[in-house]
Each structure stands twice: as structure tokens, then as C-alpha cells.
Amino acid sequence: MGNSNTVSLPDLAATQALALRLARALQPGDTVFLTGDLGAGKTTFARTIIRELCGVEDAPSPTYTIIQTYDLEDGELWHADLYRIEEAGELDELGLADAFGDVALLIEWPDRLFGLVPEDRLEVTLEMVGESAGDAMDTPRRAGLTGFGEWETRLDDI
Incomplete structure (x- = not known):
């Protein structure tokens, strides 16, 4: 069923700090699903990981x-945004199925994988929980982290 925890993210710095902790734990072949509404911070989270790695x-x-x-010292990192995917056949052209377990993957909008879900994965769900004091990225958020497969035990590394 997965191992879960929740992290309070009061501002952009806290969101980036969580992304940096994940970047340090990320290994070749890892898959991370990034979910949340439009504007929840999925791309900012991914960019922080990409900048670090x-x-x-x-x-x-x-x-x-x-x-x-992106090239890593020991492989590749793929950042996928599946928001525009409308049918399962489009995924074949992307080569995601072949990439699972091979490259590190950050996947936004994983609900558009149409059941193509690796057993080993970390799901990060970002949601806004407060009002913005000006900059939308400084809106308080909460991150739900759920590890499946080997991520069930690795979740404590984040």
C-alpha cells in the first residue's frame, strides 16, 4: 500500500529544501511522480532537483x-510533463516504458500514464494550504510523500 508522510512547506525556501533532500536521495532508475493542481509548484520542485543534480x-x-x-554523472535524468497527453498511444512515442528502472524520472501529471505505473516509485503530492502574501510561490504548501516498492524503506532518506 505504500509508506507515507506529510511535510509542511510554509514558503518557497521550505519547498526547495525538500526538493534538495530528494535530489540527494535520487538514484539512477528512480521514478518520482509529481502531482498537484496547476500552480501547486510541481515544476519549481523539479527545477530545484535539476539545478542540484x-x-x-x-x-x-x-x-x-x-x-x-539531462546528463548525470551516472546516467540521465528525464523531466516529463504529461499534461498535454490525451491518449495512451502517445506514450509509446515518448519511450517512458523503456526508461522506467533505467533513468531517473521526474513525471508531472502521472495520472496521464494510463496505467503505465512502475512498482518502485515515489509519489510527491503538492497542495497549497494557505493564502499568498504576494508571490504565489511563497504560498504555504503541504507535500504528501508516498513510497512504493523499494521507496517504502527509502522514504526515510528524504
Whole structure:
């Protein structure tokens, strides 16, 4: 069923700190699902991980390219945004099924995987829980983390 915990994220710095902890725990072959409403901070979370692991300061959102790839010392990191995927057949062209267990994957909108879900995965659900004091990214959030498969025991590493 998965091992879960919840983390309070009062501001952008806390959200980025959680992403940095995850970046340090991420290994080749890991899959991380990033879920939440539009504006919940999924792309910001992914960009923080990409900056930490790949040194890319301004990683583009893969909203239109669907997948952006980055080189790691020991493999690749793929950042996928499946928001525009409308049917399962589109996934075949992306090669995601072949990438599971091989490359590190950050997947936004994983509900559009149409059942193509790896057994070993970490699900990060971001939700806003307060009002913005100006900058939308400083709106208080909460992150739910649920580990499946080997992530059930690795969740404590984050």
C-alpha cells in the first residue's frame, strides 16, 4: 500500500529544501511522480532537483516538449510533463516504458500514464494550504510523500 508522510512547506525556501533532500536521495532508475493542481509548484520542485543534480540554472518546463533530458554523472535524468497527453498511444512515442528502472524520472501529471505505473516509485503530492502574501510561490504548501516498492524503506532518506 505504500509508506507515507506529510511535510509542511510554509514558503518557497521550505519547498526547495525538500526538493534538495530528494535530489540527494535520487538514484539512477528512480521514478518520482509529481502531482498537484496547476500552480501547486510541481515544476519549481523539479527545477530545484535539476539545478542540484545537473547544474542547469534555468531548466525549461517540458509543457510543450513533453520530456527534457539531462546528463548525470551516472546516467540521465528525464523531466516529463504529461499534461498535454490525451491518449495512451502517445506514450509509446515518448519511450517512458523503456526508461522506467533505467533513468531517473521526474513525471508531472502521472495520472496521464494510463496505467503505465512502475512498482518502485515515489509519489510527491503538492497542495497549497494557505493564502499568498504576494508571490504565489511563497504560498504555504503541504507535500504528501508516498513510497512504493523499494521507496517504502527509502522514504526515510528524504
